[in-house]
Amino acid sequence: MVNASSEAGENAVAGHGEAAALTFLWIAVLLLIAKISGLVEKIGQASVLGELVMGVILGNLALIGINVFEPVKKDVIIQFLAELGVVVLLFQIGLESNIKQMRAVGLRAFLVAIVGVVTPFVLGTYIVGPWLMPGLTSSAYLFLGAALTATSVGITARVFKDLGKLQIKEAQTILGAAVIDDVLGLIILAVISAIVTVGAVSFGAISWIVAKAILFLVGSIVIGQITAPYLGRFFSKIQTGTGMKFTLAISFGLIFAFLAQKIGLAPIVGAFAAGLVLDAVHFKHFKEPTIVTEVKEVAQNLKENDQKRLTQIIQTHSRKHVEELIEPLAHFLVPLFFLFTGMTVKLETLFNIPVLMVALGITIVAFIGKIATGLVAGKMNKWLVGFGMVPRGEVGLIFATIGKQLGVVNDEVFSVIVIMVILTTLLTPPILSLLLKKHQSVAMA
Numbered sequence: 001m002v003n004a005s006s007e008a009g010e011n012a013v014a015g016h017g018e019a020a021a022l023t024f025l026w027i028a029v030l031l032l033i034a035k036i037s038g039l040v041e042k043i044g045q046a047s048v049l050g051e052l053v054m055g056v057i058l059g060n061l062a063l064i065g066i067n068v069f070e071p072v073k074k075d076v077i078i079q080f081l082a083e084l085g086v087v088v089l090l091f092q093i094g095l096e097s098n099i100k101q102m103r104a105v106g107l108r109a110f111l112v113a114i115v116g117v118v119t120p121f122v123l124g125t126y127i128v129g130p131w132l133m134p135g136l137t138s139s140a141y142l143f144l145g146a147a148l149t150a151t152s153v154g155i156t157a158r159v160f161k162d163l164g165k166l167q168i169k170e171a172q173t174i175l176g177a178a179v180i181d182d183v184l185g186l187i188i189l190a191v192i193s194a195i196v197t198v199g200a201v202s203f204g205a206i207s208w209i210v211a212k213a214i215l216f217l218v219g220s221i222v223i224g225q226i227t228a229p230y231l232g233r234f235f236s237k238i239q240t241g242t243g244m245k246f247t248l249a250i251s252f253g254l255i256f257a258f259l260a261q262k263i264g265l266a267p268i269v270g271a272f273a274a275g276l277v278l279d280a281v282h283f284k285h286f287k288e289p290t291i292v293t294e295v296k297e298v299a300q301n302l303k304e305n306d307q308k309r310l311t312q313i314i315q316t317h318s319r320k321h322v323e324e325l326i327e328p329l330a331h332f333l334v335p336l337f338f339l340f341t342g343m344t345v346k347l348e349t350l351f352n353i354p355v356l357m358v359a360l361g362i363t364i365v366a367f368i369g370k371i372a373t374g375l376v377a378g379k380m381n382k383w384l385v386g387f388g389m390v391p392r393g394e395v396g397l398i399f400a401t402i403g404k405q406l407g408v409v410n411d412e413v414f415s416v417i418v419i420m421v422i423l424t425t426l427l428t429p430p431i432l433s434l435l436l437k438k439h440q441s442v443a444m445a
Helices: 002-043 047-059 076-096 099-104 106-132 138-149 153-162 169-198 203-238 242-262 267-277 290-299 304-319 321-343 347-351 353-376 382-388 393-405 411-444
Strands: none
Touching (some): 106 353, 169 203, 353 382, 393 411
């Protein structure tokens, strides 16, 4: 009996080891595929588009008799890493955003953000959604409308940057509005998720959810900014190296994600708030990056103008060092999220002509809802501002995924949202490039 029990235990351990090793292999394969999909950058598209499309392809190979990737869809470890990836992504977005910049963009960007959230949300939830897809639950329409609110500022920013137009007032307005857009979108997500989870439909209950989301964001920022310097100072006394700096930053994000979940908000809301809170000043007691130290030594022997330029580079690098520390982790986890999201799309739903037509209709609404922001842009190129707000990218996918996890977004609606995200991501860059070149020629004339 002892020998039989011991043998069974050894077999269980061996089986677990084989399963873990297979998961290791799948992760490696998925990461390599994600990087290969980055070839879309060579034709001016964002890498997220390639990862998403590749995920859709891999997840539907079974339709032509290739079932090799089917186990990945059910791998709980990869699913967990994908969920962790989206938390890290929102933490990154928070880090790249800046509270001071949000204050500085002014009323114009705030108005652009409000129109860019309210218009597509109302169109998707109450007008076009029920018209094109009758018979769905009110929660499904709410998630459809929420997915239409998001703006992927990274795609727009890249187009402006590549053409050297990142400093024009249209670009600055879009960037500022997109940050506010993210905050408003996350509040909408928090409200809708709570309505679905607890069934709250009364005005008082919704008001409380909104208040709770705002209080959490504001409270996190205020309390976080007060406590972060003390935490930085305390942990720097233990160790001042990069490892401790990374640990403190990522732990901050994960703890805030946990707290958001505990009070009924999505973890990504907490991760975003944590990213907004953290700033380079909170890590001033830690060692500077090696490259900063070396550049400072070189700068001492340079001319005054060169020293000023190097000082600017040093300040920029020091300020962005936390973002740079998180970036390798994001390179590992975030592509898994987009590939896994793409793999959950059931391509057979796209063979349904009505579903395709609905997706095109929703995409048109997605364009109209954001182009309308140009109406409140003031004395600037309204078309540039409007089209600059169009790409949905990662945040729209996050909303759709959460809706699917909660069981209110079915395969058809999920596929419609994914098509909308792909088309807005694919079509916007060339349109923006054309508008920017036209804008430049008018300015020169």
